[in-house]
Structures are given as structure tokens and as C-alpha cells.
Amino acid sequence: MSRRTVLDVSHLPLHASGTASPTWWGTCAFMLIEGSGFSLAIAVYFYLMSLAPQWPISAPPPDLLPGTMVTATLIASAIPNAYLSRWARKKDLRLVRIGLIVMCAMAVLPLGIRVYEFPAFHVLWDDDAYGSITWTILGLHTTHVVTDLADTIVLTCLMFSRHADSARRYGDVQDNCLYWNFVIVTWVPIYASLYWVPRQ
């Protein structure tokens, strides 16, 4: 088969950034998977609630303080997260390093408070179905926070290594910021369901 060259691509950049990049789409696809998981878990929560004579089944409504503090810290973390994403887009290594350290702290903080969140529900996972689903949803979200924290720590180490100054690394940081936004956004409906629905 003879070939006719009709397109010269030698001028194109060596890395696709932003929404053109495969890793951006990959992150979106994983968020869709996990978003489906969260939606389903919340649907199951409401399904079990619709069957129960009262909700919570045999516990007082959860204490608001720890959960609300987690919500506040998560929402507050969106600000440094947005800055970090912007600094990564501008490829400012010094600010990215600072931003990553801040974001590690911003992930540790809600995890620390979350230790007090589980007992605030006054129920154990094996007490009844209410306990099972609340612990599962909380555990699922905690897993996401832990995963993103681990990811951020590894990225921070990378950005202090000789591999730091590359468009690919800055893209990784931006994708990591995107994923952290997902962790925040998924928490809001969970917070409303776990803390405010049982008070209706």
C-alpha cells in the first residue's frame, strides 16, 4: 500500500496538557466510577431508611460537631487547592512545593477530625442496618481521603526530587487537585444525608 503524507505533526508539543491530556480523561473516568459507587451507596441509605419504622433505627441522630467541622475543613481546603492548581498550570515550582505541603496538611486535618466522627453516630456497624450503611459510606469516603493523601505525599516527594520540573509532573499536580475537588464535592451530599436527613 502506498502512503501519501498529508499532515506534518512535528511542530506539536511533546505532552498534551489540561483537558486534552489522556490522564485528565482517565481521572474523570475514575471519578465517574467512584461517583457511581457513592450515588449507589446513598441510594441504599435512602432505601433502608424507607423500610425502617424510624430513622435512625435505634440511636439518637448523630452529633453535628465533628461532621460539620470536617465539612468546613474540606470546603476551606478548596481554596489552597485552587491556588495549587493555578500554580501548577503556571509551572511555578516553588509555589507548587508550598501548595503541596499545605494540601497534605489539608488532607490530614479532616482525617484527624474523622476519628471523632465515627463515634458521633452512637451506633456500631454491627448494631443494625443503619449502623452498617453509615459506617460503610463514611468508610468509603475516608478511603478516598486517605488515597488522595497518599497520592499527594508521593507527589510532594516527587516535586522535591530531580524529576520535578517537567510539564508532565505539573499535569499530575493539576489532576491531583481535580481529584481532591471530587473528594470535597462527594462529601456534601453525604454530609446532608448522614447528618441532616435523620433530623427530619
Next chain:
Amino acid sequence: MNQEPPPRPLDCELDEASVSEALSNTWRAKPGLWGAIGNVDHKVIARRYIVTAFVFLILGGFLALAMRLQLSGPELRYIGPDRYNQIFTMHGSNMMFLFAVPVMEAMAVYLVPLMVGTRNIAFPRLNAYSYWVFVTGGILLWLSFMLDAAPDVGWFAYVPLSGPEFSAGKRTDIWAQMITFTELSALAIAVEIVVTVFTQRAPGMSLDRIPLLVWAMLVMAFLVIIAMPAIMFASSTLIMDRLVGTHFYNPAEGGDVLLWQHVFWFFGHPEVYIIFLPAVGMVSTILPTFAQRPVFGYLPLVMALIATGILSFGLWVHHMFVVGLPRLGESFFTASSMAIAVPAGIQIFCWLATLWAGRPIFKVPLLFIIGFIITFVIGGLTGVMVASVPFDTQVHDTYFVVAHFHYVLVGGAVFPLLAAVYYWFPKITGRMMSETLGAYAFWLIFIGFHLTFFPMHILGLQGMPRRVYTYQPELPWADLNLFVSFSALVLTAGFLTFFIDVIRSWRYGPIAGENPWNASTLEWATASPPPPFNFPFIPVVDDRNPLWARSGPEMLVSAGLRTDRRELLVTSVVEALPVARESSAPHSVWPFWAAIATSIMLIWSMFSPWAVVWGAIPIAISLIGWFWPKGAPEEAA
């Protein structure tokens, strides 16, 4: 930042032979066992996937034969009730989770990158990881069967039978964790397919020029992404109920047994289309080649694929008509179940129109496709029948349902798959399969299939329940069962002929050449089998049927990619305009270690919840090894 990169070898500066040689050096696998384990070539991994899935098909076939032997006469004693329970559970789980879904995804892994004209699948290391996870899950299930510890609760593992009260031991946990393994691998592939189709299509392959098989695989990938989290939720909560005492499915503590059925079938019904839509794509791609004309109704076919995908999420309750649901709910799901026959009908008419307007060449792939159309229409008709609640109430859990779903699954997916094997075998191996043996295989499989499964409709109407290990001589089922068992031997002979043909042709088949069928899509525009880099130059597309667009054997290509690193073109989502020269990850054994670490965690977690904590550490280490930069030219940007 280094603004002036040193000059690098570009393909446009070399002659054609040197380009191929340079690309071979860059893309080929490392030698030896570790080279093979670390290989991330999508074609190599897809080939492993396909072969492994067919091994599971053969194993599942043996189980079917064992069941037919036991049921061939009343009160036979070849297999005891406990072993029989394990066998039908294994047969269903194996065929659905270890054969049907993986083999369809594997076809996508092989074909999608070639058909969109790129050099490797997106996230090639994730692809390797997916295979190792899949194969470990399969080994886990089959080892448990060898040890007489296989799951025995049916392939949908309804609670309370599968709950802690009625299913002691680890049998159900093995089922649930096998699900986790296969869903994990399926989800990984779904992500790769979506990203490959969205970002790596050849320049010019705008949305309206995407081959139908690629559209089908894209819709399938979205179904996997949205449906499979449901089954992972189901299997994980089942294990939690059994291991740490949660009460999701325990009505005494506020749980609900029907919740299991809802969550399972919210996945389980789209699952049918996860298997069927790739088959639709195969038919829509193979049929035009043998009709020697473009497919009739490209746009309606794409719309039908998407409509089927969306509707498939609104059908799940039709598996639950006999559990006692609100009347309005039943009516809604009856309507939606019948509505999905509309896009299916559109597809059938488009295929018939393609055949009618073309000059059909009756080679083996086309035979299997005609067999598919006949069988699938019959299966579709019984599907519309069981969508009606009164009829379903009558035949629920009888052999009528067994007949129905074998018609739609074997007729709707295995026939197109066999057509696809005959069609793409020359591309994958470089050799043709035998037309004579193929015709024998087709007729034996087609006739054997109908003789085996059609009488099951009648057995079902006569009231024979599924999943019984034997029946009494007074019941009027013995003659038909004996007939079915003998017919199963005809079907087996057909598959035997098929496998003999595959093995023989792999070694001795006539050399195929680039495009033996005069087909129109891009996978036929490169050598058979394709080189590790797929295309020496990335094709440029200006037509829906690029290989039929010009009278002479001429191909439009792009140039300007580097030859010293694995480079491919990233293009825009809608119009496929070139955006960047992105790199593709090199070979690595880390995905293998990550899969081993994941497997240890998953198997351990059947025994202790702490496995999730401690087992996560090796996984994290292997993932860091996987992603940490190693100074390869692919990491430059």
C-alpha cells in the same frame, strides 16, 4: 525549563525501511520471561486475555456437559446434589465473569487501538495490571472448585441463601471475591477504552467517522463504568455481612433481602448489554465487508447503541417480577423491557438492509452472523414474552428462562464472537482459518445449539424448574432431557471442530496478507499480525470507510513523530484534530507486582478485615514503583 530540546530522530527524516526498524527497536518487548511479564503491548495482552477466556469457555463447557450427563435420565446418580449446586454456580459465574465479559473486553483491547489508528491503548500498564488481576480471580475460583469448596449459591447468589446463616464456610466469599477481581479488571479496561476513543483517534476521525465496533465498545465501556460499581458494592457488603456482622441483608436488624436483588440486577441487567453491545459492533463491522457495501443506516445504528445503553439501566426489576412489587412498578418495568426491543429491531433492519443492498459473499464469518440474526430474534421474542408479568410468573425459574437466556447470550454474543474470531484471526495471527472446517463448525454449532436449547422452552412450559439435580421418573421430562443431552454432544462436536481449526490454522493456515477480506477499516491497513507499533505512520482519515475511499491502494498518513521513544498522536474529542505528540508508557513489571499485591489483599480479606489495612501497604509500594519516573525518554515533555 529547557526551551530548546536537542534534535531527535523524526520519522519524516528517514526512509520507510529505517522508520520501521527504528520503531521496532523502540516498541518491541524485552527478551525473556520478565520481558514477557512486563510487556504492555495491547495486542499481546489482548491475545492472552482472549486465549485465557476461551480456556474458561472450555472449562465451563465441560461443566455444562457434566450437568447434561446427570440430567439425561431420571434419578441418575452421577453427581450428588452438593456437587451439582457447585457445578451450576460455577458454570454461570465462569461463563459470565470469566468468559463473556472478559472476552468482549479483550476484543476491544485488541481492536479499538488498531481501528482508531493509534499505536497502543491508553494506560497500557493498567491494561497489563487488569489481565493479571483477571487471571488470578479465575484461578481462585477454579482452585476452590478443585478443592470441593466452590460457591454453590447460584451465579446471582441471592441472600439469605448466601448470607452468614445459610452459607457457612468460605464458598460464598470466594464467589464474592472472584466478582471483585473480575470487576476490577473490567473497570480498568473500560477506562482505557473510553480514553483511547476520546483522545487517541487518528487525525480526521471525527465522531461521525468512528467505526461502529468502536462506538459499541465505547458504549459498553460506559455501561461497565456505571453498572459495575453496583456489583462491587453488592459483593463487598455481602462479605461484610458474612465477616464483620453488618446487617445489609438481615431483615431482623433493619436490612432487606430484596436490597440484594435490586443491587445485583442494577448491575446484572446492564451486564447482558455489556456482553451484547460488543457483539452488535462486531456484526455491524463484519457484515458490510461480506456485503461489499457500506453499512446501511450508520446514524440509526449509533443511536440504537446509545439508546440500548441508556435503556439497559431501566430494566433490572424484570428479574424480580415474582417477589411481590408494587403493581405500578411492575408495569413500568414491563414497558421499559419491551421498549428495548425497539433499538434492537432498528439494528436488525439495518443489517438486513445492508445484506439486501449488497452482494453477499457467504464466507464463514457471514454464516455465523446469519446464525446470530436467526437465533437472536428467537431469543428476543421470548424476551418480550417474559417481559409480561403474568407470563413471567408462570415460567420464572423454569427451563424456559434457561432457554431464553442461552438464546440471547449464545445466539446474541457467542455467534458474533465466533464470526469475529474467523474474521480477525488473519489479522491476529497472520494466517487464514479453514473455510471447510469453519463451515462444518458453523453447521454443527448452529444445529447443535438449537436442538439443545429449543426443547428447553418446552421443558420449562412443562414445569421443569432450573437448578434441580435430578427429577422423578413419573414426571414427563425424561425423553426431552435425553434428547437435549444427546444434542449437546452435537454442539460439543461443533466447538471441537472450531478449536481444531484454530490450532491448525495458527500453525499451518495460508498466509493472510494485510487485507484478505477487502475490508474498509483501519486495522486492515497494516501488516498481519501488526508490528508492535501498529502503524509505521499514523493514518489520516477523511472517510467513514477509509480503505474504500480511494480507488487505488493509497493511504493518507501523518508524519513527524519521533522514532526513539514510544510516541502517538493525541487528538481532540469531537473533530479529532491533532493536539500533541504524547508518549505511551514503556514496558514494566510493576503492574504485575501491583496485581499480585492486590490479589493477596483481596484473598486475605475473605478471612480478616485487617487485610484491607495491612494489605494496602504492598499495594501502595507497588503503585509507587509503577509511577515513579525512571528517566525514560517517554517521560520527557
